[in-house]
Amino acid sequence: MGSSEERVVAVIMVGGPTKGTRFRPLSLNIPKPLFPLAGQPMVHHPISACKRIPNLAQIYLVGFYEEREFALYVSSISNELRVPVRYLKEDKPHGSAGGLYNFRDLIMEDNPSHIFLLNCDVCCSFPLPEMLEAHRRYGGMGTILVIKVSAESANQFGELVADPDTNELLHYTEKPETFVSDRINCGVYIFTPDIFTAIQAVSSQRKDRANLRRVSSFEALQSATRSLPTDFVRLDQDILSPLAGKKQLFTYETMDFWEQIKTPGMSLKCSALYLAQFRFTSPHLLAHGDGTKSTAITGDVYVHPSAKVHPSAKIGPNVSISANARIGAGVRLISCIILDDVEIKADGDYNAKLGVTILGEAVTVEDEVVVTNSIVLPNKTLNVSVQEEIIL
Known part of the structure; x- marks a missing residue:
């Protein structure tokens, strides 16, 4: 393990049922972080990336879901990776930095020298060991993973300017109205424990301002609508922006893939990206x-060991098939996510074909049915072809 000074912990923000509503209807039946991408729960990808961090002591998942929703997964992934994984439920919204601070005592139990902070709804290669190495070279309080994007899409994210020689963060602004930079924040960070002092300073400043306002009842009325709770601290506006240019924050640029998993359509794209990454990692x-003695596989495909796929089926590219699914004779699947207990039948003269489609748990697709660009929620039976539909 190494000395206690070298220990690292990771915190993954998983959100909650009231957040990530753009991911509906996929999140109506299963918590978004547990929705499968490339056959693995969404949160599995950052967790398995954390496994590669040297001297990793603990992984914390922080969110608003009930603990019972994560209990089984946390237990199984801890055993699988042989790394302690623990779910921590927030009692109320504290903001992206406040949520970290809220559990500071637990996070600091292992006396870590560094703390990784990741967002669950980020899809990337997670170059965490490389970030850690760069962060140690920089000698600052924090390092942010960044990527270059098109100028047209940059304003959907936090834009930043970094020194081209030292990689110091010079300027940061969240979703600006005018173009600032084509480098954006990827939602993956590494900090020293000094981050807690910085968050505490924001809370203290808020308390001081609140006390000053009480001097004037008129000022109090004016500011009541726009003041934030003292323990609600946002990482971007309250920490990154004020500390930019003060030699405390640095950037590490990834040249690999990166996407944000906000909508159902993005889940198919990100599943394909993770499947492609498996070529190198898993x-x-x-x-x-x-197609001779076994199913014809084209491109990157994941099939759960318990799934049954007929040898005459043609699967891929970019398909993931989950547990206990049954794929019948001659079925054709392209760019699909197939969840547990799905059955795609093949009894007729024409074979079922599915493309760019997500099938929820225990969906049945009858023979000769064609499904394209659609999402089908659990426990539905399709006996007619559908195109560009959401079957609720």
Whole structure:
């Protein structure tokens, strides 16, 4: 493990049922962080990336979901990775930095020298060991993962300017109205424990301002609508923006893929990105077959060991098939996410075909049905072809 000074902990923000509403209807039946991408729960990808961090002591998942919704997954992933994973439920919204501060005593139990902070709804290669190495070289309080995007899309994210030689963060602004930079914040950070002092300072400033306002009842009335709770601290506006240019924050740029998983459509794209990454990180998870004695597999495909796929089916590219699914003879699947207990039948003269589609748990697709660009929620039976529909 190394000395206690070298220990690292990771905190993954998983949100809650009242957040991430743009991911509906996929999050109506399953918590968004547990929705499968490339056959693994969304949160599994950042967790498995954390496993590569040297001297990792603990992983914390922080969110608003009930603990019972994560209990089974947390137990299984802890055993699988042999790293302690713990779910921490927030009692109320504290903001992205306030949520971290709220659990500071637990996070600091292992006396970590560094704390990774990741957002669950980020899809990327998570170059965490490389970030840690760069962060130690910089010698600052924090390092932010950044990526270059098109100038047209940059204003959807936090834009930043960094020194081209030292990589110091010079300027940061969240979703600006006018163009600032084509470098954006990826939602992946590493901090020293000094981050807690910085968050505490924001809370203290708020308390001081609140006390000053009480001197004037008129001022209090004016500011009541726009003042934030003293323990609600946002990482972007309250920490990154004020500390930019003060030699405390630095950037690490990734040249690899990066996406935000906000909508159902993005889940298909990100599943494909993770499947492609498996070629390098987990090739044993990818299915193989040439169509002679086994199913014909094209491109990157994940098939759960308990799923049954007929040898005459044609699967791929970019398909993930979850537990206990049954895929019948001659079925064709392209760019699909198939959840647990789905059955796609093949009894007729024409084979079922599905493309760019997500099938929820225990969905049944009858023979000769064609489904394209659609989302089908759990426990539905499709006996007619559908295109560009959401079947609730």
